[in-house]
Amino acid sequence: xxxxxxxxxxxxxxxxxxxxxxxxxxxxxxxxxxxxxxxxxxxxxxxxxxxxxxxxxxxxxxxxxxxxxxxxxxxxxxxxxxxxxxxxxxxxxxxxxxxxxxxxxxxxxxxxxxxxxxxxxxxxxxxxxxxxxxxxxxxxxxxxxxxxxxxxxxxxxxxxxxxxxxxxxxxxxxxxxxxxxxxxxxxxxxxxxxxxxxxxxxxxxxxxxxxxxxxxxxxxxxxxxxxxxxxxxxxxxxxxxxxxxxxxxxxxxxxxxxxxxxxxxxxxxxxxxxxxxxxxxxxxxxxxxxxxxxxxxxxxxxxxxxxxxxxxxxxxxxxxxxxxxxxxxxxxxxxxxxxxxxxxxxxxxxxxxxxxxxxxxxxxxxxxxxxxxxxxxxxxxxxxxxxxxxxxxxxxxxxxxxxxxxxxxxxxxxxxxxxxxxxxxxxxxxxxxxxxxxxxxxxxxxxxxxxxxxxxxxxxxxxxxxxxxxxxxxxxxxxxxxxxxxxxxxxxxxxxxxxxxxxxxxxxxxxxxxxxxxxxxxxxxxxxxxxxxxxxxxxxxxxxxxxxxxxxxxxxxxxxxxxxxxxxxxxxxxxxxxxxxxxxxxxxxxxxxxxxxxxxxx
Amino acid sequence: xxxxxxxxxxxxxxxxxxxxxxxxxxxxxxxxxxxxxxxxxxxxxxxxxxxxxxxxxxxxxxxxxxxxxxxxxxxxxxxxxxxxxxxxxxxxxxxxxxxxxxxxxxxxxxxxxxxxxxxxxxxxxxxxxxxxxxxxxxxxxxxxxxxxxxxxxxxxxxxxxxxxxxxxxxxxxxxxxxxxxxxxxxxxxxxxxxxxxxxxxxxxxxxxxxxxxxxxxxxxxxxxxxxxxxxxxxxxxxxxxxxxxxxxxxxxxxxxxxxxxxxxxxxxxxxxxxxxxxxxxxxxxxxxxxxxxxxxxxxxxxxxxxxxxxxxxxxxxxxxxxxxxxxxxxxxxxxxxxxxxxxxxxxxxxxxxxx
Numbered sequence: 005x006x007x008x009x010x011x012x013x014x015x016x017x018x019x020x021x022x023x024x025x026x027x028x029x030x031x032x033x034x035x036x037x038x039x040x041x042x043x044x045x046x047x048x049x050x051x052x053x054x055x056x057x058x059x060x061x062x063x064x065x066x067x068x069x070x071x072x073x074x075x076x077x078x079x080x081x082x083x084x085x086x087x088x089x090x091x092x093x094x095x096x097x098x099x100x101x102x103x104x105x106x107x108x109x110x111x112x113x114x115x116x117x118x119x120x121x122x123x124x125x126x127x128x129x130x131x132x133x134x135x136x137x138x139x140x141x142x143x144x145x146x147x148x149x150x151x152x153x154x155x156x157x158x159x160x161x162x163x164x165x166x167x168x169x170x171x172x173x174x175x176x177x178x179x180x181x182x183x184x185x186x187x188x189x190x191x192x193x194x195x196x197x198x199x200x201x202x203x204x205x206x207x208x209x210x211x212x213x214x215x216x217x218x219x220x221x222x223x224x225x226x227x228x229x230x231x232x233x234x235x236x237x238x239x240x241x242x243x244x245x246x247x248x249x250x251x252x253x254x255x256x257x258x259x260x261x262x263x264x265x266x267x268x269x270x271x272x273x274x275x276x277x278x279x280x281x282x283x284x285x286x287x288x289x290x291x292x293x294x295x296x297x298x299x300x301x302x303x304x305x306x307x308x309x310x311x312x313x314x315x316x317x318x319x320x321x322x323x324x325x326x327x328x329x330x331x332x333x334x335x336x337x338x339x340x341x342x343x344x345x346x347x348x349x350x351x352x353x354x355x356x357x358x359x360x361x362x363x364x365x366x367x368x369x370x371x372x373x374x375x376x377x378x379x380x381x382x383x384x385x386x387x388x389x390x391x392x393x394x395x396x397x398x399x400x401x402x403x404x405x406x407x408x409x410x411x412x413x414x415x416x417x418x419x420x421x422x423x424x425x426x427x428x429x430x431x432x433x434x435x436x437x438x439x440x441x442x443x444x445x446x447x448x449x450x451x452x453x454x455x456x457x458x459x460x461x462x463x464x465x466x467x468x469x470x471x472x473x474x475x476x477x478x479x480x481x482x483x484x485x486x487x488x489x490x491x492x493x494x495x496x497x498x499x500x501x502x503x504x505x506x507x508x509x510x511x512x513x514x515x516x517x518x519x520x521x522x523x524x525x526x527x528x529x530x531x532x533x534x535x536x537x538x539x540x541x542x543x544x545x546x547x548x549x550x551x552x553x554x555x556x557x558x559x560x561x562x563x564x565x566x567x568x569x570x571x572x573x574x575x576x577x578x579x580x581x582x583x584x585x586x587x588x589x590x591x592x593x594x595x596x597x598x599x600x601x602x603x604x605x606x
Numbered sequence: 607x608x609x610x611x612x613x614x615x616x617x618x619x620x621x622x623x624x625x626x627x628x629x630x631x632x633x634x635x636x637x638x639x640x641x642x643x644x645x646x647x648x649x650x651x652x653x654x655x656x657x658x659x660x661x662x663x664x665x666x667x668x669x670x671x672x673x674x675x676x677x678x679x680x681x682x683x684x685x686x687x688x689x690x691x692x693x694x695x696x697x698x699x700x701x702x703x704x705x706x707x708x709x710x711x712x713x714x715x716x717x718x719x720x721x722x723x724x725x726x727x728x729x730x731x732x733x734x735x736x737x738x739x740x741x742x743x744x745x746x747x748x749x750x751x752x753x754x755x756x757x758x759x760x761x762x763x764x765x766x767x768x769x770x771x772x773x774x775x776x777x778x779x780x781x782x783x784x785x786x787x788x789x790x791x792x793x794x795x796x797x798x799x800x801x802x803x804x805x806x807x808x809x810x811x812x813x814x815x816x817x818x819x820x821x822x823x824x825x826x827x828x829x830x831x832x833x834x835x836x837x838x839x840x841x842x843x844x845x846x847x848x849x850x851x852x853x854x855x856x857x858x859x860x861x862x863x864x865x866x867x868x869x870x871x872x873x874x875x876x877x878x879x880x881x882x883x884x885x886x887x888x889x890x891x892x893x894x895x896x897x898x899x900x901x902x903x904x905x906x907x908x909x910x911x912x913x914x915x916x917x918x919x920x921x922x923x924x925x926x927x928x929x930x931x932x933x934x935x936x937x938x939x940x941x942x943x944x945x946x947x948x949x950x951x952x953x954x955x956x957x958x959x960x961x
Contacts, residue, residue, distance in 0.1 A: 063823045063929040070820075136820045142791060143774040143822060148739075233792025239775055240790065273677070279692035304777060305788045306795040309723025316715055320708045324701060327662075331700040332692075334670050340687045343679045352674065359666050363659040366708070370655060370715040372648045372722070375785020376637045379777065379818040440628035445635025445781040447818045450826035454901070458633040538686030 020559035022106035028092035038080035045073040050470040056455040066451035067134035074137030086260035096505040099184025099521040104177040106557040114567030116167035123160025133157035141231030141242035155578035172206035186523035193503045198263030201291040205252045213249035247298035255294040261398030268351035273340025279332045286325035293322040303371045312371045319369035346420030350401030357393025382442025388435045408494030412511045419483040426476030433469030437462035502527040518549040562601040569593025634814040635781040641802035644784035651714045730766040737776030737789040740828040741900040754887030755900045757832040760840035761804040769795040777819040810835040823930030829901025842961040850878020851956035861952025893958025910950045
């Protein structure tokens, strides 16, 4: 029932919250923590490779870093940071007061959070996953990896995947059912559109990895042999399952950032997004084609000429809608009044870096070229340009752009710009030379390399670049701590924005909108502020309302209990000795929590 | 302004020449210095693709940079730009142009894919390549030869490699010969080459290969060399390859005894002796190998000593030279430096074949 005694901001308030904005902050903070962790893992790798035959870390540690850096950055950084934006922005941008299922939303976060811990729990007993983020069978078989490292990875991912699956259905329903009056699908902000496509990709792709992870777990613990050639299984089966999930996953990572950039560029060039409808269709096309290109990760497995031809053609085709987006972004800023600040710099750098990564992607869309590039540093360079220069830079743009809305304070501009340039320079110095290393045949995931290969120079350069980025990252964390307490106060509409979130106070009240908005146009807020000739209009006086009359869901501790039970159940599956009891305890908690949840007054 | 443009030009020239040098330096695993027909075909498509992608890059970068400069906000600028919402003609144009450009990459790619997909003619000279954690086994079924970590082939000959794995997935790749192919347990993948002509007819030409699929701890230590010989030299090699060792000195004899009494023989085979182990690399040709432990150490006194000392003294999985190597010994196993010297004499000299 309506519950408007002062919002509970203590620890208990955060644990039991079902407010989408608070959950967004939880997602953001946890993903930034994992970003730090993944960054440390990257630095360890780059330090090991600074000279040939280095012994900074052992082969085992290095392989663990390779695995955990990839897994962490994808599943525990880019996905949940995107989720933070989904959570905060989708309801507000479509004029709703919360997501469709607020407690389910809290459940998603807590499952993700505990799953992330489970994924990293191997560190505590020195059995860190080391089979690569792609976990190719049959290296994951018990015969070749007898310790629990693969189990931490498989079960951790299973739990984290469940969180994304639940969240994707929640956001899909929210977008479909909770748009305010007048907000037709083609009047939704571009970010909501790319989010919608992302949710569809998530709930179509995640079940595949879920099944694959169940199979690998059964192989390891019940000897099923799905991926064991000695028992009639197939190692290629894993690769198909993994990449049927894994390639849509790439678009799951990049689409939210594309949406963010499609919000930032119009605001800071004071022009609408160029070709909105074409941008919508191209996002859908990317999502659709994203399911038809998975085997381009497998060009060297011996697919046969016809499959190879099909996947070459499909992969090239996906470059078309992506290219359209890039030209449309350039047309968006063309003729505008481009304001440069940290947010817009990150947004613009997304376009540049993503284009570059896209072009090297066209190179190995051709299967013959790919047989030379596959598993070399050329591919490492390519996907870091797309996922780091692209997704991460875009997400950082989003952080600087919406931070004032979320907290009511600006992130420090000066520190932000220094961080941006440290990132841009460090990033390019790290990853551009990796193209050279790839052309010179340096394979990926090698814990060291011989001195007679001639790879020393560019490895040294890449490592120095990585250190530069690390300084930028530390500066960002300082900026965050500084600005939360001492940042300049932000008004409701600091950037002269175009979408609904800028119509409400910074930070927004718990109920978002006192009076539910009615939308007439795309970029409705802009049209409220300016007429067609660009003359400023005076905003109508805000109607008054009684906050106490607004129904909001009650806080609940059942989501965190259920998530903890679920994670215990998963962990008990592979804990030696008393694991069964841990699992049973977990199942009991899940059952009790579900019961409590079902009968709780929402 | 002029000076800025000049700085930019110099920087561009510097970066381009740096990149050019970096990509075209003749390093052991350079994909730019290919020697086979397949390699050249790939690089031909690669060149077309590079030109096209560079054109697209310019087509994106120039208007983008121009727009950022031209339409930047100047101090005191308060104009509201015209709210352009799109232009269908332009959007159709930049949908169609990439499609046309991609066809120019697709067609030559298709040609290579189909050519590579063709069945090799029957009777092609066949070599079985078997990946192990972390070494390479090469078997010549027609010649009855088994060897490890060095692939001998005759020049200008069509060869068929049957790629297999004894444990996990590995990948076969000699960058200067063309693309790579996975070696999957339970599956035999085929890879065909026409071997290149020889430049150095005496020593033969050495080409470096490397495993390119993460295959466990010592994936980085899984190298090999392909050695191309003139046909008559290859035939001589084939004739002598499986000859039994010639034990000349007393030290070599001691080495042989150690080999046959210590645990070596349980894992390694040497043709013509009682050593018939199948777990580790076949050592019949050991004396001819340039490298040791699949490209990890030089096969000289220092390398040999390091390899054995480290393998005997380290705990399994925690070796310094090759972590995870299956060459492990019981805790109480003793191998003195003198023993190593004798083993070295036997393995490096007695097993070396003259051909």
